[in-house]
Amino acid sequence: MAKRTWTLLNVAEDQFVEKLELTSKDVDGVPEGLSIIKRRLYGGMRDGVDVIEVDNGAFRFVVVPTRGMGLWRATLGEVQLGWQAPVKGGPIHPSLVRLEAADGLGWMDGFDELLARCGLESNGSPVFNEAGVLRYPLHGKIQNIPAHQVEVSIDDSGEITISGVVDESRLFCGTVDDAELFGKKLRLTTSYTTKPGEPGVRIVDTVSNLSAVRGEFQMIYHINVGTPLVNAGSKLVAPVAKVAPRFLVEAEAIPTWDTYPAPAVGGHSACLYHDLLADASGRTHVLLHNAEATQGVSIFLNKNQLPCFTQWKNVQAVEDGYVTGLEPGTNFPNERPFEAKQGRVVTLQGGESRTFEFAIEAHADAKSIAAAKKDVLKLQAGREPEVLHEPNPEWSIT
């Protein structure tokens, strides 16, 4: 099948396209209604941010090369995927995200996306030394590194792919053998693919070790959905083998783990850790839908690639960021040293790489949600989830 490709950015080849508008008319034979717009945003905290707005005729989404190829927002008709973050005016330019703030929470300066990648050297809670000096900031750097290579392609069937390359890499040198010093040269190669009329997008990520020596990485896909999809009585439908609170103080969220309350002024945040069920190939599926079961979102993933699943229930007022995070990852968002001890930091030998494939699909009607629910229940296969009311010591620092 023939495919046309447009380079939007290739730093190595000194190529940059500030603005590009492609529609079905630009590619012979593809279906009507496709549109891809690459443009640069100006003003405020988004000044200089490049975005790619894709419309496959039904599903629309915005990819942000300047923010590590993150996925900003998506819509399918009335269904809005994403959330109303307290950070307004995004997507926020990485140069204004003060990652190195001493409290380790600088990442929050730019956090407003539907999909934010957490990694690569580290993710999870900030880590400090005994005196309180920051060692690993919250959720790492990759989401705040601009891509250096970006392409869009359309094949004869009208399938659109946005691909990009983001490097988290710099010199490390030392006088002794130390993988911590040497091996931190990682590359994220990502693609977003969608067909005409498809109600979602498929994502393929490869994390490569550019170094000749051993390196390590972590990856969590921080997928965030808020109001109006999430509302009082909305449900997470997931094939669960075991679920546990991260901390004991979060156990209050356990009895109603799969249900969301209304936004609550001064409400709390809880992280629930899940061991999902999957089929023989590792395929699994989680569904989130509103109370009325008329709007929803599915995440399709492979548990062999992403064994850990975190459900973040952040039940604050809407203006304070009412949102749930559905977060498949190579690990749980604990402090990196704990995850390392539990074997949940990925090792890559020199030149080695690891691939992650998942998909995000919106549901705009009851029928589609019913079908998705049926798929999840088939994975559950009648097994009763093991619901822990205390943290699991293998999953949490207790």
Added chain:
Amino acid sequence: MAKRTWTLLNVAEDQFVEKLELTSKDVDGVPEGLSIIKRRLYGGMRDGVDVIEVDNGAFRFVVVPTRGMGLWRATLGEVQLGWQAPVKGGPIHPSLVRLEAADGLGWMDGFDELLARCGLESNGSPVFNEAGVLRYPLHGKIQNIPAHQVEVSIDDSGEITISGVVDESRLFCGTVDDAELFGKKLRLTTSYTTKPGEPGVRIVDTVSNLSAVRGEFQMIYHINVGTPLVNAGSKLVAPVAKVAPRFLVEAEAIPTWDTYPAPAVGGHSACLYHDLLADASGRTHVLLHNAEATQGVSIFLNKNQLPCFTQWKNVQAVEDGYVTGLEPGTNFPNERPFEAKQGRVVTLQGGESRTFEFAIEAHADAKSIAAAKKDVLKLQAGREPEVLHEPNPEWSIT
């Protein structure tokens, strides 16, 4: 009265105007000589900074949306308001201001303005933990956050208003009740208004709590004037109930608190804290004029809104930043925890806001200065200022 409005920036509506030039010709019926130029600066540390240059036919000033709607410089004929900062090439882009530097002084990287706002979460001296890890950097973030909404309007009388909105807001989430964690979602809405021929500008700021829960803020208006207006023998004329040095080491500046010496190589800095007198409505007025009483600047403010007044006498060589700061605020520029203990951190309930109104007026002749002086003396009403030669324990950490 009819008013025409131009949107210069509205991120939410995806509107940005790189360049706009308005003059009296663009608005029917307004007086001659008005000019408003919005443009972007390029190169050096100012690259990408947007400025709005306003000329009301007499008074000219520059507002900087990219730097939190700060007021960069102003002139009235020969009178220059502002100072010769050791930072050259400003206004400095916030992305090059390393606010998170471990010494807490990163804010200085961008400090070159006539009016810099200090806040909103905190202002004043940097605060560290016991090990020396930064908790609150000097003077907070608001001056280094770009506005996301900016408008200019002109009414039939030729009155010009520049308004902007700046958010210091991001997600906070926690597992327990903690106002420090939740409530830090603050919005500054500011307007600068001037009439044709008016010798100054009137400022109205509103600080709003965007959160549904309780929040706190601090605000100091750091108004800075240097050479040539400030010179040997220049005077601060202020209606003073009480004045005290911040630190004992600064008490050397007390005996001549209202007079400025010539620039001095290797000279020192002193902060003097004032309790100003005001009329029944809270209205008060401070005047700074040169030795010859031919150039000056007045600040009109309301003590009910801004109860604390700091006079910063920085008597260094001109090339090292000879300057005085006239700094009305909700608090004194001490470390935030001390100000909190003294009740000088403002609490806002969810959705609540607080407004500050003040004006800056230039004086270009002896007559205008004499009139201003008369107004201040009327507020003083013959009362003798209480001059403390040691810090006031309610005002300073002693």
Added chain:
Amino acid sequence: MAKRTWTLLNVAEDQFVEKLELTSKDVDGVPEGLSIIKRRLYGGMRDGVDVIEVDNGAFRFVVVPTRGMGLWRATLGEVQLGWQAPVKGGPIHPSLVRLEAADGLGWMDGFDELLARCGLESNGSPVFNEAGVLRYPLHGKIQNIPAHQVEVSIDDSGEITISGVVDESRLFCGTVDDAELFGKKLRLTTSYTTKPGEPGVRIVDTVSNLSAVRGEFQMIYHINVGTPLVNAGSKLVAPVAKVAPRFLVEAEAIPTWDTYPAPAVGGHSACLYHDLLADASGRTHVLLHNAEATQGVSIFLNKNQLPCFTQWKNVQAVEDGYVTGLEPGTNFPNERPFEAKQGRVVTLQGGESRTFEFAIEAHADAKSIAAAKKDVLKLQAGREPEVLHEPNPEWSIT
């Protein structure tokens, strides 16, 4: 001799040229083949970086005003000066270089140049307090400060000069006498000059104290060359009085100090400190050439200006940054307090300045290398280098 000058940037005069292309045709009477292109780079981590690409008909080099007037890369025919840094997509914009990272290594985010200046307030290894809080980050700020004034000139003979001014200056104020507080207002004025056909470039730097009071500075010229010039068997030919390892663990590099091994997976880094020999005027010369003695680079410098010479042998795999640094400086790259104790921090009285002149020359054939070698050997004059197998306590923290 007549000279034409083009201003590319002058912030004080509000001048900025986004793009300029000059060739021999633009200047009457100069030789054919000259070209100067000033342009802005877009996309990725280099977005907004201004570069000046100079071709004198033989030698080509790229100066980066946005990165402190650094020298990015140079070529003479087949000879490539520079290296393959693990940071891809440079030159990196300073706003994305997280200088204030708690580990003190943020400078590495942008390190990919042939010539990076280290200074001015400090350079060398990061310095921390007892609790591990950063005091001086690695290699200082100057390389990550954009120039505020840039010019290009061509004289009748076709000699090209690129000059720029970079300020590392901001307000410091205190209540006591403290040169650390007051004097940190430094200016770098630099020029790169080359004649038609010249195989290199001559650099003149002046560091000035803009303050009226005493200030201090440090300067190391971090000149970096990697593959293919550096290969197994390549040689450093330098007139050496004494050479010592920085640390004992680096002494393994001493027996073969003047020879480079092949890139080595997981290889180590060593810094060797040299006391170079010079002629009566201070003139000295170091040569680096490949194993075949067909490609090389000379650095001509004055030991009276730059008394310390560091050779950095970073023998990692090519993808991990195989490179040697040839680093003349006012000091060795130790922690600043140690260098201060050893008298290797430069003091400048108010308004005083210090000038550094050096040249980088490429060698594209055996004959040119032989001539360079002869010049170095003449400086060596048969004296045997004193080769220390342990650190010299005057040069290193032991």
